[in-house]
Amino acid sequence: MPIVVRLDVVLAQRKMRSKDLAEAIGITEANLSLLKQGRVKGVRFETLAKICAVLGCTPGDILDYAPD
Amino acid sequence: MIMSAEAVRLARVSVWFARACLMLAAGVPLLVLAWWTLADDAALLDGADLACAAPASPLALWQRVAAGAAALAPALLLGLALVQARALFSAFAAGRAFTAGSVARVRRIAGWILAAAAAGVLATPAMSVALTLANPPGQRLLTVSLGTEDLFALMIAGVLWAMAAAMAEAVRLADDAAQIV
Numbered sequence: 234m235p236i237v238v239r240l241d242v243v244l245a246q247r248k249m250r251s252k253d254l255a256e257a258i259g260i261t262e263a264n265l266s267l268l269k270q271g272r273v274k275g276v277r278f279e280t281l282a283k284i285c286a287v288l289g290c291t292p293g294d295i296l297d298y299a300p301d
Numbered sequence: 302m303i304m305s306a307e308a309v310r311l312a313r314v315s316v317w318f319a320r321a322c323l324m325l326a327a328g329v330p331l332l333v334l335a336w337w338t339l340a341d342d343a344a345l346l347d348g349a350d351l352a353c354a355a356p357a358s359p360l361a362l363w364q365r366v367a368a369g370a371a372a373l374a375p376a377l378l379l380g381l382a383l384v385q386a387r388a389l390f391s392a393f394a395a396g397r398a399f400t401a402g403s404v405a406r407v408r409r410i411a412g413w414i415l416a417a418a419a420a421g422v423l424a425t426p427a428m429s430v431a432l433t434l435a436n437p438p439g440q441r442l443l444t445v446s447l448g449t450e451d452l453f454a455l456m457i458a459g460v461l462w463a464m465a466a467a468m469a470e471a472v473r474l475a476d477d478a479a480q481i482v
Contacts (some may be wrong), residue, residue: 266481268482273481277481277482
């Protein structure tokens with residue numbers, strides 16, 4: 234999968250726990266964990282917007298493109 | 302997962318449908334059994350459209366048992382369909398409409414309805430033979446009947462089978478959507 238999710242890096246930089254982020258954006262911790270591992274089929278714009286609002290970042294900080 | 306208003310309505314109604322299916326699954330075969338146990342000969346023959354072949358002597362026990370068994374078969378098969386329907390509605394009530402289990406249940410309901418319809422068609426000749434076999438020669442009947450209710454049951458079974466195929470696709474789409482956060 235060429236899309237790389239760097240959410241764990243941003244979380245560490247903001248010193249925020251996954252549990253708190255999941256609660257803030259309204260998804261389950263399990264789904265957030267799958268997102269961090271890149272094991273989801275997609276991310277809704279709404280979810281992405283909420284993550285960026287809570288973490289104070291842009292989508293480019295969380296998602297990267299690295300072709301195989 | 303947040304359920305839509307439609308899904309909440311389905312869940313609420315499904316509780317009652319599940320209870321109704323359970324009552325019918327037990328009640329229908331019991332009613333058939335009660336009928337063949339308690340009804341008098343004239344009523345049994347009339348019910349089987351065999352009043353014209355009424356025997357001179359009372360129906361023997363084996364005749365009641367044989368004809369009753371033939372009549373009970375479609376009722377029992379319909380009962381099995383209703384048991385599956387109960388399980389399906391229970392799953393709907395729990396918010397589990399689009400699962401592989403629900404698809405399998407719809408297919409099983411279709412199968413049991415088809416079996417009940419076939420048993421119903423076969424029951425008519427079986428009952429006519431059982432109830433008139435003790436009659437003198439020339440007064441025994443073999444009745445074959447195919448009515449609109451049999452065709453309706455076949456149609457329902459076919460529609461349910463097609464719905465199961467559509468539901469299977471819906472399950473696939475639901476699984477896909479669940480993997481989008």
